[in-house]
Amino acid sequence: MGSYLTRHLQVLFATLGDMARTPMASINTILIIAVTLLLPALLFVSIQTAKSLSGQWQGQPQFTVFLQKDISDGAAQLIFDEIQLHPKIELAELLSPDDALAEFRILAGRGGGNLDSELAFIGENPLPASIVVMPKSGFANAQHLQALEQELSQFDGIDSVRLDLAWTDRFNAMLNAFSRISVLLSALLFLALVLIVGNTIKLLIYNRRDEIEITKLVGGTNGFIRRPFLYYGSLFGLFGSVVSLVFLLIAASLVAKPFDQLAAAYQSSGFVHQPTLMEIGSLVLIGITLGWLSARWAVAQHLRKIKPS
Amino acid sequence: MIQLSQVSKRYPNGHEALKSVSLEIAQGEMVFVTGHSGAGKSTLFKLITRIERPTQGQVLVDGKNLGRLPERKIPALRREIGVIFQDHKLLMDRSVFDNVALPLIVLGMPRNEIAKRVRAALGKVGLHGKEKQLPITLSGGEQQRVGIARAVINRPSILLADEPTGNLDEDLSDEIMDIFADFNQVGVTVLIATHDLRQIERMGKRTLHLNEGALIEHG
Known part of the structure; x- marks a missing residue:
């Protein structure tokens, strides 16, 4: 076991030495790997950033049910009771026109303005009574929410139902589609990488034909003959992924500012997704695996063809 | 040790390199093979080292039928056979030490054991103290001896030499042949392909003559 490890270490250092002896060729290959890994890594960071933003906006899904303007307090209470007893609904809260006006006053107060004089001009409170509805968590997915929205809008005395989630749902759906495309794109890039690095390894194999x-x-x-080439591939992958990490950090710092501004515009504390140790490890592991696979592929194709003459 | 029965070898291009050759070389024997170039000497060596397979017939080396030898057992066969080439086949970018050590490195032998044996092998072929040099800095005769050191370092039971004195003058040729005779003395089976009739006469060993792939044996 000890000598097995020693042999592997010898090959490892011999391969490092060989790489150092042809620095330009090695750097080229490492840069190709770094750039090819960078795109999937950037896509991943973007998606994670978008997901965390969407998570902040989302919270608990809510409906706002607007009652008809001319409805009496008693009728409003009846509707409220019915909604509250609905089996799909966790919690409901009735907002009278006065409550709504009070809340509006608080929100509008932030921006200053002279709300009272405007209200005096209208002559009455223009806001309808409304009921804020929180569905039970088991029904908090898009399908159930839409069904519930339909059901509520059939009620007598209800003017309209607004599902607050509609746009975040759309955002999430887009994000999911984008994630799928990214996965596909990454897979294609990985395949291209294996072909390119495999070709580099092939050249190395033919350079060492005599040996x-x-x-x-x-x-x-x-x-034994395969081992140095597998090390070549794995080391290319290792160095390529490390360089790609450096590129990723540079890219992240370049986009951090506009991202923060975007997030601030949506009143959330925006941040670009910081790769975790686990994700960094995964990137390096993907790099090494792809490098190894490239070498394995090249070796399987070409080593057999070389016969002593 | 080496036994061929009714062996023919036809290459994919249609060239028939060996035609129904049968021969037997006993353990510890030293045998010369002669014949003009293209007579099948190289093919004979390639069959014994399982670089090529016969089209017909059977090749037995040390009791193993090479026709049935699985791919993964080829390395073990080749470790039993030391091969020497006219063009030496040395790695020109590696030191003499690394060249000679190669058969031991593939065995995974510890470094200090390798060093000991490389020095011993180089001493035996008269190249003491040249470990660190590159083969290119050596003369043709010295390069040939590096090749011999590499062939014998793993103490093989068979030595195959393909025109080992092809480019050397008479004195150097004598020296090289005497090295082979020394190994033969300690029980190694030696098979030498050569044009050098002077050496064949000098050594007085059994000689096989190949003519266009067919075997004609002389006493």
Whole structure:
């Protein structure tokens, strides 16, 4: 076991030495990997950022049920009772026109203005009574919410129902579609990466053709001959993913400011998703795996063709 | 040790390199193979090292039927056979030490053990103290001896040499042949392909003659 480890370490350091001996070629390959990994990484960070923003906006889904303007207090109470007893509804709150005006006064007060004189001009409170409805959490998905919205708008005395979630739902649906496309795009990029790095490894194999022939002749096993190339691939992947992380940090710091401004515009404390240690580890692992796969693919295709002559 | 029965080898391009060749080389024997170029000497060596498979017939090496030898057992076969080439087949960008050590490195032998044996092998072929040099800085005869050191370092039971004295003058050729004779003395089976009739006469060993793929044996 000890000597097995020693042999692997020897190959590892020999491969590092070989890479250092052809620095330009190695840097080229590492940059190709870094740039190719950067795009999926950027997509991932964007999606995570968008998801966390959407999470802040979302909270608990809510309906606002607006009652007809000319409805009596008694009729409003009856509707409220009925809604409150509805099996799909967790909680309901009745807002009388006066309550609504009071809330409006608070919101409008922030911006200053002379609300009272405007109200005096209208002559009466223009706001309808409304009921804020929170569905039970089991019915908080888009399908149930839409069904519930339909049902409520059939009620007598109800003017309109506004599902506050409509636009965040749309946003989430778009985000999901975008995530799918990103996954597909990343898979294609990974495939391209394996082909490109595989081709680089192929060139390395043919550069060392003599060495491979002689090693085969003196009884080197396929595993032994394969090993340095697998190290080449894995090390390319390792260095490529580390460089790609550096690029990612630079890119993130470039977009952080406009993102924060965007978030501030939606009254949420905006932030660009900071990659966790786990995600950084995954990126490096993906890099190493892809590099190894490239080498494995190249080796399987070309090593057999080299015969001692 | 080496046994061919009714072996024919036809290459994909239609060239028939060996035609129904049968021969037997006993353990510890030293045998010369002659014949003009293209007579099938190289093909014979490639069959013994399982670089090529016969189209017909059977090749037995150390009791193993090479026709049935699975791919994964080829390395073990080749570790039993040391091969020496006319063009040496050295790695020109590696030191003499690394070249000679290769058969031991593929075995995963510890570094200090390798160093000991490389020095011993280089001493035996008269290249003491040249470990660190690159093969390109050595003369043709010295390069050939690096090749011999590499072939014998793993103490193989068979040595195959393809025109080992092809480019060397008479004195150097004598030296190289004597090295082979020394290994033969300690029980190694030696098979040498050569044009060098002077050496064949000098050594007085059994000689196989190949002519256009067919075997004609002389005493």
